[in-house]
Amino acid sequence: MMLSGDELRAELHMLRMEQTFDFAGVARIDRQLSGGHWVSVTGNRTDKYKHMVLKQGRGVAGTALMTGRLMTHQAYVQTGMTIADCPMMLAEGLLSAVAIPIRSSSGVLGVLFIGSRQSHAYSLGTLVLLERVAGTLRGRLQEEWLENELPSKSEDTMKVQES
Numbered sequence: 001m002m003l004s005g006d007e008l009r010a011e012l013h014m015l016r017m018e019q020t021f022d023f024a025g026v027a028r029i030d031r032q033l034s035g036g037h038w039v040s041v042t043g044n045r046t047d048k049y050k051h052m053v054l055k056q057g058r059g060v061a062g063t064a065l066m067t068g069r070l071m072t073h074q075a076y077v078q079t080g081m082t083i084a085d086c087p088m089m090l091a092e093g094l095l096s097a098v099a100i101p102i103r104s105s106s107g108v109l110g111v112l113f114i115g116s117r118q119s120h121a122y123s124l125g126t127l128v129l130l131e132r133v134a135g136t137l138r139g140r141l142q143e144e145w146l147e148n149e150l151p152s153k154s155e156d157t158m159k160v161q162e163s
Contacts, residue, residue, distance in 0.1 A: 005040060008141070013042040015133060016114075019126065023092050023115035026137065027054045027061060029108060036065060036110060043115075048091040054111065059086035061113045064099035068108050070131065073097045074121060088113060095119040098127065100134040102141065112137060 012024040025041035036054035056066040064071040083089045094115035102110040112134045
């Protein structure tokens with residue numbers, strides 16, 4: 001069963017309330033941008049996310065996107081980066097965050113991003129739960145996202161060369 005935008009937002013809101021997160025969002029990869037854009041958020045204080053392009057390697061979510069692995073703000077800071085280097089954390093006043101890639105057999109489709117406005121470490125149980133949620137989202141979003149995916153630039157180039 002595919003998720004509509006409203007259903008995705010409702011699921012993120014429910015996750016946020018059950019786990020007492022301040023912010024929850026999902027970004028979708030856009031191969032044309034070599035990054036992604038935020039398709040649904042809840043708990044936001046601003047609308048800045050609407051104008052953000054998720055860039056591979058930039059911020060907690062962008063690093064999860066680039067590596068295809070879960071990324072916490074603690075691990076991100078250990079790489080020498082700061083919260084100021086993470087656009088979503090900065091825009092939303094988040095002090096703790098975790099980003100979990102939404103993967104398919106063809107690669108990373110998007111990122112589940114969770115944040116809190118108080119500094120704390122996420123427990124192993126919470127990280128396992130979030131991995132499970134990302135897996136569930138993959139199953140429910142993958143079909144729609146793959147159907148609506150724009151061809152990559154290399155595919156466009158191949159089509160022109162074949163003509």
